[in-house]
Amino acid sequence: MISNTSKDVLDLLRIKYNQLRELAIQSSNDLNDVPITISEWYILSCIYGEIRTVPEICAELKISKQAAHKFIKGLEEKGLVKTYLNKNKKTVQFTELGEKSFKETFVIKKKIDEMIEQNIGTEAFQNLKQLLEKDWV
Numbered sequence: 779m780i781s782n783t784s785k786d787v788l789d790l791l792r793i794k795y796n797q798l799r800e801l802a803i804q805s806s807n808d809l810n811d812v813p814i815t816i817s818e819w820y821i822l823s824c825i826y827g828e829i830r831t832v833p834e835i836c837a838e839l840k841i842s843k844q845a846a847h848k849f850i851k852g853l854e855e856k857g858l859v860k861t862y863l864n865k866n867k868k869t870v871q872f873t874e875l876g877e878k879s880f881k882e883t884f885v886i887k888k889k890i891d892e893m894i895e896q897n898i899g900t901e902a903f904q905n906l907k908q909l910l911e912k913d914w915v
Contacts, residue, residue, distance in 0.1 A: 798890065805886045810879050812856045821849045822880050831867040
C-alpha cells in the first residue's frame with residue numbers, strides 16, 4: 779500500500795471527496811425518509827431554486843441525456859421532482875417533498891463543515907476553503 783505522503787494531490791482530493799460524499803449521503807438518508815444517491819443530489823442541486831430543462835442539466839453537470847433521464851426518473855418515482863414538456867423540452871422542478879428534503883441537506887452540510895473545522899482547526903479550515911475557491915484548475 780502506498781502511504782499518503784507519496785500520493786499526488788488528485789488522489790488525496792479524490793479520497794477526501796469520497797469520504798465526505800459517503801458521510802453526506804449517509805447523514806441525509808438517516809434524516810430523510812427517501813434515500814437519495816449522490817447522482818440524484820447533483821440533479822437536485824442543479825435545479826434548486828429554478829425550473830430547468832434536461833439539456834440545461836446535462837450541460838451544467840456534464841452528463842449524458844440518458845443519464846439525466848435515468849436520475850430524473852428515479853427522483854420522480856421518489857416524489858422529489860415533477861417533469862413536464864415545455865416547447866418540446868422536458869422541464870424539471872422540485873415538488874414540495876423535494877424542496878423540503880433538499881433544504882435539510884443544508885443542515886447536514888453545515889454540520890460536516892463544523893466537523894472538519896473542529897478536526898483541523900479554524901485557521902486551517904479557512905485556508906482550505908480559500909485554496910479550494912481559487913482558480914487553480
